[in-house]
Amino acid sequence: xxxxxxxxxxxxxxxxxxxxxxxxxxxxxxxxxxxxxxxxxxxxxxxxxxxxxxxxxxxxxxxxxxxxxxxxxxxxxxxxxxxxxxxxxxxxxxxxxxxxxxxxxxxxxxxxxxxxxxxxxxxxxxxxxxxxxxxxxxxxxxxxxxxxxxxxxxxxxxxxxxxxxxxxxxxxxxxxxxxxxxxxxxxxxxxxxxxxxxxxxxxxxxxxxxxxxxxxxxxxxxxxxxxxxxxxxxxxxxxxxxxxxxxxxxxx
Amino acid sequence: xxxxxxxxxxxxxxxxxxxxxxxxxxxxxxxxxxxxxxxxxxxxxxxxxxxxxxxxxxxxxxxxxxxxxxxxxxxxxxxxxxxxxxxxxxxxxxxxxxxxxxxxxxxxxxxxxxxxxxxxxxxxxxxxxxxxxxxxxxxxxxxxxxxxxxxxxxxxxxxxxxxxxxxxxxxxxxxxxxxxxxxxxxxxxxxxxxxxxxxxxxxxxxxxxxxxxxxxxxxxxxxxxxxxxxxxxxxxxxxxxxxxxxxxxxxx
DNA sequence: ATCATAGTCGTCTGCCTGACGATAAACACT
DNA sequence: AGTGTTTATCGTCAGGCAGACGACTATGAT
Numbered sequence: 001x002x003x004x005x006x007x008x009x010x011x012x013x014x015x016x017x018x019x020x021x022x023x024x025x026x027x028x029x030x031x032x033x034x035x036x037x038x039x040x041x042x043x044x045x046x047x048x049x050x051x052x053x054x055x056x057x058x059x060x061x062x063x064x065x066x067x068x069x070x071x072x073x074x075x076x077x078x079x080x081x082x083x084x085x086x087x088x089x090x091x092x093x094x095x096x097x098x099x100x101x102x103x104x105x106x107x108x109x110x111x112x113x114x115x116x117x118x119x120x121x122x123x124x125x126x127x128x129x130x131x132x133x134x135x136x137x138x139x140x141x142x143x144x145x146x147x148x149x150x151x152x153x154x155x156x157x158x159x160x161x162x163x164x165x166x167x168x169x170x171x172x173x174x175x176x177x178x179x180x181x182x183x184x185x186x187x188x189x190x191x192x193x194x195x196x197x198x199x200x201x202x203x204x205x206x207x208x209x210x211x212x213x214x215x216x217x218x219x220x221x222x223x224x225x226x227x228x229x230x231x232x233x234x235x236x237x238x239x240x241x242x243x244x245x246x247x248x249x250x251x252x
Numbered sequence: 253x254x255x256x257x258x259x260x261x262x263x264x265x266x267x268x269x270x271x272x273x274x275x276x277x278x279x280x281x282x283x284x285x286x287x288x289x290x291x292x293x294x295x296x297x298x299x300x301x302x303x304x305x306x307x308x309x310x311x312x313x314x315x316x317x318x319x320x321x322x323x324x325x326x327x328x329x330x331x332x333x334x335x336x337x338x339x340x341x342x343x344x345x346x347x348x349x350x351x352x353x354x355x356x357x358x359x360x361x362x363x364x365x366x367x368x369x370x371x372x373x374x375x376x377x378x379x380x381x382x383x384x385x386x387x388x389x390x391x392x393x394x395x396x397x398x399x400x401x402x403x404x405x406x407x408x409x410x411x412x413x414x415x416x417x418x419x420x421x422x423x424x425x426x427x428x429x430x431x432x433x434x435x436x437x438x439x440x441x442x443x444x445x446x447x448x449x450x451x452x453x454x455x456x457x458x459x460x461x462x463x464x465x466x467x468x469x470x471x472x473x474x475x476x477x478x479x480x481x482x483x484x485x486x487x488x489x490x491x492x493x494x495x496x497x498x499x500x501x502x503x504x
Numbered sequence: 505a506t507c508a509t510a511g512t513c514g515t516c517t518g519c520c521t522g523a524c525g526a527t528a529a530a531c532a533c534t
Numbered sequence: 535a536g537t538g539t540t541t542a543t544c545g546t547c548a549g550g551c552a553g554a555c556g557a558c559t560a561t562g563a564t
Contacts, residue, residue, distance in 0.1 A: 009304040010262035013345070013356050052261040052354065056345040091343040091358045093265070093308040102304065104265050104356065106343050187510065205553065207512065212551095229510025230560040245551075248497075439541065457522065459543065464520095481541025482529040497520075505564100512559075521550080528543075534536085 011093075012103045015060045016047035016155065018089060018162030019068060019110040022179050022195045026131045027166075029159055030067065031151070033126035038099050039152035043130070045159065047105065060086060060108035067127065070112055084112040085178035089162050097154050109162045111178035132163050133198075167196055172246035174216055177237035183220045185232035186210060199250050209247060215240030263345075264355045267312045268299035268407065270341060270414030271320060271362040274431050274447045278383045279418075281411055282319065283403070285378035290351050291404030295382070297411065299357065312338060312360035319379065322364055336364040337430035341414050349406050361414045363430035384415050385450075419448055424498035426468055429489035435472045437484035438462060451502050461499060467492030 019030035031043040046067040050059040061072040064086060073083035086108060093104040115129075135151060136159065150156050170176040170193060177184070179192045190206045210216055215238040223231035271282035283295040298319040302311040313324040316338060325335035338360060345356040367381075387403060388411065402408050422428040422445060429436070431444045442458045462468055467490040475483040 008264045008301040011265045011302075011356075012260045013263045013265070049260040050263075050345065050356075053347050055347065056343060056356070088342055090340055091308060093302065093358065095305055095307065104263075104302075104308070104358070106345065106356075185511085202553070202555085203511075204513080204555080208514095209552085211512095225510090225561060227510065228562070229508085230512080232511055245500075246498075248552075250553095437542085454522070454524085455542075456524080456544080461521085463543095477530060477541090479541065480531070481539085482543080484542055500521075502522095508563075509561085510559100511561100512557100514557080515555085517552100517554090519550100519552085521548100523548090524546090526543100526545080529541090531538105531540080533538080 009102065012101055013050045014047050014103055014105045015050060015056060015063055016045045016092075016105045016107045016158055017060060017063055017067070017110055018045060018107060018159055019064065019084075019112060020132070020162065020166055020179075021112045021114055021129065022192050023114050023129055025191065025195050026133065027163065027195050027198075028129040029132050029135060029163075031128060031130050031135070032067070034152055042149050042152045043128075043135075044152035045107075045155045046127070050106075056088065056106050057086070057108075060088075060106075060110075064108075064110050068112065068115060070110070070115075072110065084110050085175060086110045089158070089165060092154055092158060094154065105158075107158045107162065109165055111166065111175065113179060113181050132159065136160055136163070167249070170196060170247070171249055172243050174237055174241050174243060180237075183222075183234045183236055185224060185227065185234060186217075187227055187232055189217075189235075193247070197249055201250070213240065213243060216243065261354065264353055265302045266299050266355055266357045267302060267308060267315055268297045268344075268357045268359045268410055269312060269315055269319070269362055270297060270359060270411055271316065271336075271364060272384070272414065272418055272431075273364045273366055273381065274444050275366050275381055277443065277447050278385065279415065279447050279450075280381040281384050281387060281415075283380060283382050283387070284319070286404055294401050294404045295380075295387075296404035297359075297407045298379070302358075308340065308358050309338070309360075312340075312358075312362075316360075316362050320364065320367060322362070322367075324362065336362050337427060338362045341410070341417060344406055344410060346406065357410075359410045359414065361417055363418065363427065365431060365433050384411065388412055388415070419501070422448060422499070423501055424495050426489055426493050426495060432489075435474070435486045435488055437476060437479065437486060438469075439479055439484055441469075441487075445499070449501055453502070465492065465495060468495065 021028055030046060032046045034040055034042050034044050046063060048063050050056060064070055064072055064084065071083040072086035089107040089109040091104060091106045095102060097103065134148065136156065151159065176189060176192045180188055186207050187203065189210060190201055190203060194201055217235040218238045220234040220236045222234045224234055225231045273280055282298060284298045286292055286294050286296050298315060300315050302308060316322055316324055316336065323335040324338035341359040341361040343356060343358045347354060349355065386400065388408065403411065428441060428444045428448070432440055438459050439455065441462060442453055442455060446453055469487040470490045472486040472488045474486045476486055477483045
């Protein structure tokens with residue numbers, strides 16, 4: 001049967017990225033300023049059209065590289081290199097989500113270690129890391145308390161879904177190590193959990209949990225004092241990707 | 253800026269459905285026989301094009317109703333009615349997944365109680381419930397052991413992802429009640445877990461766990477002997493959607 | 505030297521789970 | 535009527551794990 005273009009409505013398909021990192025004890029997301037209408041001048045999640053010969057994951061990896069310079073590593077490969085974790089998040093297809101035309105966006109979630117500086121892509125007039133707390137409270141607040149415009153399109157919803165995915169996934173997986181440099185201390189990993197969950201964790205119980213889970217952390221051999229205080233052992237992410245039993249997120 | 257069709261490649265967008273139920277102690281998926289090429293005569297997941305004015309969830313609910321007659325209820329609404337649980341699963345967009353053209357499929361996962369009989373939609377020449385075990389082992393086996401053709405397109409992968417989602421999600425949510433009729437016994441709920449996970453659970457510990465979790469089950473007031481043996485109390489799904497601490501899936 | 509900071513090792517208590525004994529209430533036989 | 539089978543439900547006990555928290559260690563700052 002030949003291809004019949006009249007048999008289905010044409011869609012534009014894009015990928016949007018929720019890129020998260022931890023900076024200064026806060027969970028931050030990468031946002032870009034829109035250079036053209038609609039929502040000109042407003043902040044949005046980075047993203048772009050899927051090309052004709054691209055898989056969705058390839059498109060997301062390409063956009064991530066364009067915006068941040070990060071390579072995405074295959075989720076099935078060991079998390080040893082400096083690449084970012086990248087996974088599909090969800091797909092958003094409300095007929096009115098883009099006023100110009102029918103766009104279906106396949107959102108992806110990327111987790112990255114703290115990066116030197118945002119690298120604006122060619123299609124955005126600016127990029128910055130913004131604390132998700134500011135971005136998500138209705139209307140948003142700048143750092144001085146003034147009202148900030150909410151994210152463009154349905155990107156606030158996409159960001160909220162991505163943040164919730166990250167928050168729940170570090171409970172039962174080793175995903176939190178994706179926020180850390182290749183070698184890190186138990187305390188640095190704990191500060192990641194504290195920033196993502198927005199809670200304080202007991203350093204002693206946390207240490208017992210992560211060092212007692214086989215395959216989660218492997219000693220990297222050295223120590224560091226970059227956090228001040230007593231030197232801490234350096235670890236690398238181990239092969240275990242699933243945490244069983246999970247790390248429990250404290251209530252409220 | 254006007255709408256410029258040359259600025260992006262056109263895609264067809266479909267929804268495919270992984271509809272799961274428990275029949276005769278086995279986890280089964282709804283499959284339809286393809287009436288036209290490609291993969292003519294092969295089994296596939298039900299699905300169809302997203303219409304011009306439809307949201308993705310609406311399209312999935314419409315396809316579900318066409319194939320099974322089931323209403324999908326909003327996940328935010330209480331799970332009291334007879335509708336099926338429906339949620340977005342993942343999106344599949346390999347450029348070569350459909351030989352005819354570029355199709356992006358937004359797969360959805362539906363969980364339904366045991367249904368009287370499959371109702372073939374108008375666009376399929378047949379429909380049946382097939383045990384996922386048969387569908388997923390490479391090549392597949394019919395019930396007499398002969399080789400069965402694998403599912404069309406990438407539907408084996410989609411089904412595998414849906415089954416894994418269901419298996420993991422009943423651990424920490426009350427989702428297993430979606431496989432049960434509105435009123436059910438603890439034993440019936442246990443048999444759902446056993447069928448989905450493919451393991452045997454201790455009836456006493458299971459009973460203690462589900463009745464001891466506040467808000468999970470509420471007594472419906474009657475008893476039934478439809479399973480034989482001593483009459484069992486009837487329950488309804490309670491308001492709690494999250495199970496904390498989760499129900500642990502036994503290893504191996 | 506003293507303090508502040510951060511890391512690491514232990515202890516104790518309570519909760520939850522897995523393993524399993526015991527009893528209860530139906531039905532199917534003989 | 536009695537016996538066996540099936541399923542439901544309650545209880546007990548030991549081990550594992552988490553939360554709360556005390557104690558000690560090893561750095562840098564003052």
